[in-house]
Amino acid sequence: MPVAKQAEISPAEGKLGVLLVGLGAVSTTFIAGVEAIKKGFAQPIGSLTQMGTIRLGKRTDNRVPLIKDFVPLAQLKDLVFGAWDIFPDSAYDAALNAGVLEKELLGQLKEPLRKIKPMKAVFDQTYVKRLSGTNVKTGKNKFELAQQLIAEIAEWKKKNRCSRLVMIWAASTEIFLKPHAVHKTLDSFEQAMRDNHKAIAPSMIYAYAALKSGIPFANGAPNLTVDIPALMTLADKNKLGICGKDFKTGQTLMKTIIAPGLKSRMLGLHGWYSTNILGNRDGEVLDDPDSFKTKEESKLSVLEYILQPEVYPTLYKDFSHVVRINYYPPRGDNKEGWDNIDIFGWLGYPMQIKIDFLCRDSILAAPLVLDLALFLDLAQRCGMKGVQEWLSFYFKSPQTAPGLYPEHDIFIQLMKLKNTLRHLRGEDLITHLGLEYYD
Ligand SMILES: NC(=O)c1ccc[n+]([C@@H]2O[C@H](COP(=O)([O-])OP(=O)(O)OC[C@H]3O[C@@H](n4cnc5c(N)ncnc54)[C@H](O)[C@@H]3O)[C@@H](O)[C@H]2O)c1
Numbered sequence: 072m073p074v075a076k077q078a079e080i081s082p083a084e085g086k087l088g089v090l091l092v093g094l095g096a097v098s099t100t101f102i103a104g105v106e107a108i109k110k111g112f113a114q115p116i117g118s119l120t121q122m123g124t125i126r127l128g129k130r131t132d133n134r135v136p137l138i139k140d141f142v143p144l145a146q147l148k149d150l151v152f153g154a155w156d157i158f159p160d161s162a163y164d165a166a167l168n169a170g171v172l173e174k175e176l177l178g179q180l181k182e183p184l185r186k187i188k189p190m191k192a193v194f195d196q197t198y199v200k201r202l203s204g205t206n207v208k209t210g211k212n213k214f215e216l217a218q219q220l221i222a223e224i225a226e227w228k229k230k231n232r233c234s235r236l237v238m239i240w241a242a243s244t245e246i247f248l249k250p251h252a253v254h255k256t257l258d259s260f261e262q263a264m265r266d267n268h269k270a271i272a273p274s275m276i277y278a279y280a281a282l283k284s285g286i287p288f289a290n291g292a293p294n295l296t297v298d299i300p301a302l303m304t305l306a307d308k309n310k311l312g313i314c315g316k317d318f319k320t321g322q323t324l325m326k327t328i329i330a331p332g333l334k335s336r337m338l339g340l341h342g343w344y345s346t347n348i349l350g351n352r353d354g355e356v357l358d359d360p361d362s363f364k365t366k367e368e369s370k371l372s373v374l375e376y377i378l379q380p381e382v383y384p385t386l387y388k389d390f391s392h393v394v395r396i397n398y399y400p401p402r403g404d405n406k407e408g409w410d411n412i413d414i415f416g417w418l419g420y421p422m423q424i425k426i427d428f429l430c431r432d433s434i435l436a437a438p439l440v441l442d443l444a445l446f447l448d449l450a451q452r453c454g455m456k457g458v459q460e461w462l463s464f465y466f467k468s469p470q471t472a473p474g475l476y477p478e479h480d481i482f483i484q485l486m487k488l489k490n491t492l493r494h495l496r497g498e499d500l501i502t503h504l505g506l507e508y509y510d
Contacts, residue, residue: 074455077497080143081452085234087145089444090224090286092277093242094156094189096351096404097291097318099166100433101241101440102152102187106180109147117438119464120144120445125489127498129507142492143452144445151231155277156189156242157204165189169351171404171433190223193273198245200359202352213271214264220280237447238281238288239440240315243353245272245294246361247368253301257308260301275302282306282313287447289462290315290470291440293369298470307457312450314443314459317369317467320435322347322394322408324481325428330377331480333414334386341413341421342391343374350402351432358398369468370394376479406432439465453495461491 091098107113108121115121125141127134138144152162160168163184166177177184191208193216210216228236251270253263260279263271274296281288282297282305290296290313297306297313306313319327322345333340349357357363371392380387410426443465450459463469464484469477478484490500 074453074495076494078453078495080449080495083143083145083149083448083452086149086151086232087444087448088151088153088228088231088233088236090227090236090238091152091154092238092240092274094154094160094162094165094187095241095243096169096171096353096433097241097436097440098154099162099169099184100171101437102162103166103172103177103180103184104437105147105150105441106183107176110179112176112179115438115441117435118441120442125492126501127493130505131508138492141496142449145448150444151233152187153227153231154187154189155192157192157194157202157206159189159206161185162187169404169433171431190227193220193276195273197269198272199243199356200246200361201356202243212265212267213276214261217264217276217280217283220277221284224280224284224286235448235451236284236286237444238277238286239443240274240277240288240290240292240294240296241440242274242292243356244292244362244365245274247364248272248295250295250299254299255301257301257304272296275299278302279305282309282311285309285311287312287451289313289443289447291318291436293317293365293468303457310454310456312447312455312459313457313470314447314462315466315468315470317366318436318439319465319467320439321406321430321432322410322428323370323373323467324435325408325410325426326373327377327479327481329412330374331482334378337386339386339415340378340390341415343413344391344393344411345408346395346397347406347408348397348399348402349406349432350398350400351404353432354396354398357396363396366396367394372468373479376477404432406430461488464488
């Protein structure tokens with residue numbers, strides 16, 4: 072991802088097409104939200120690109136512009152949405168079905184939402200066992216399906232008069248896949264697509280089609296997808312940004328806020344038990360053990376990396392970390408996440424923290440989709456290619472360069488993101504040393 076200080080940034084001219092794989096709860100809440108904000112019905116709460124500021128220079132300089140005024144981001148009025156889904160429902164019907172936003176609000180957004188009809192999906196039930204749908208492409212093999220996507224993307228771009236595109240995976244979580252030998256090189260990957268190899272999941276076919284079409288790609292689910300050497304090489308070769316995995320919302324967001332605080336005070340941890348009840352389609356998909364395994368891996372890694380038991384064995388060696396998700400239909404998208412945290416302090420005295428987060432999954436995820444679309448597009452216009460680690464802030468399981476451990480601490484992630492923006496604009500990085508105030 073190297074990029075020069077004060078990089079040349081080409082302007083955000085023309086329309087930016089946001090291609091969403093999956094037109095479910097997260098995607099429709101995102102699209103409807105942008106339309107509502109455009110009409111002045113609501114504020115973009117939760118979006119760093121729209122509401123965040125960035126301090127520049129010294130604390131005494133009083134330079135604190137909005138991020139969107141500091142870097143040239145695409146404007147909301149220039150966003151155009153496209154999607155694929157295995158169900159043919161328009162964004163309006165899919166949003167009603169997801170049940171996240173009130174009917175009254177959706178009624179006011181009917182016109183733009185009705186126009187968004189999902190393209191036929193690349194789907195295989197082997198990878199998402201709990202779903203089956205009819206709006207699905209057919210083809211001789213996975214390579215041919217990828218070619219269909221590539222042709223469709225080119226046509227969509229032309230029809231919607233977009234100057235640039237980004238693609239975001241907001242479709243269901245696929246079953247757990249380990250990296251396979253066929254993922255190693257682009258040649259072996261393409262051959263495996265022709266051979267209909269099991270190691271090539273639908274999400275990889277979309278990512279391949281995006282990267283072949285010159286489109287940066289973000290992965291909002293925990294699937295392996297673009298986190299494989301073949302697709303990382305393709306991204307590098309075509310000078311495109313990629314990032315993932317798994318939007319950081321709900322319980323993991325809380326974990327990456329609280330764990331760094333406990334560690335900063337050198338408080339120990341005996342165990343962290345997390346459980347969720349969730350009743351949306353995502354919850355239904357995650358009720359399948361193979362899909363849950365993918366999610367579990369993504370959720371479990373967070374504490375190990377933040378707490379560093381190998382560096383602080385007295386505090387964090389062998390802590391117990393359990394994560395459960397229970398599908399409970401009455402709750403719909405309004406997830407409840409409980410955490411029981413067993414900590415210990417001075418002289419080893421035990422204490423407990425209980426968190427009961429009554430959250431709304433898609434309300435937390437939607438602004439992340441917006442920020443990722445805008446920042447990935449910015450990265451593209453700055454010539455930033457490959458893994459965009461500065462966007463780790465948005466992910467539960469941040470993708471990094473091979474061999475590099477991910478940074479999970481949300482405060483470090485935010486500092487990294489803002490310093491990247493300062494770097495791009497040729498501003499001094501902020502280290503918080505601040506000795507100059509006491510000279
Ligand atoms: N909401 C959150 O807070 C959150 C956080 C982190 C990750 N995620 C992930 O984001 C994804 C979307 O979540 P959601 O709540 O919108 O789920 P959802 O079930 O409401 O929507 C997913 C949609 O993807 C479609 N789909 C599945 N496979 C597809 C394919 N191969 N091609 C095209 N469409 C396909 C489904 O038909 C469904 O409509 C899930 O993987 C979820 O785990 C969500």
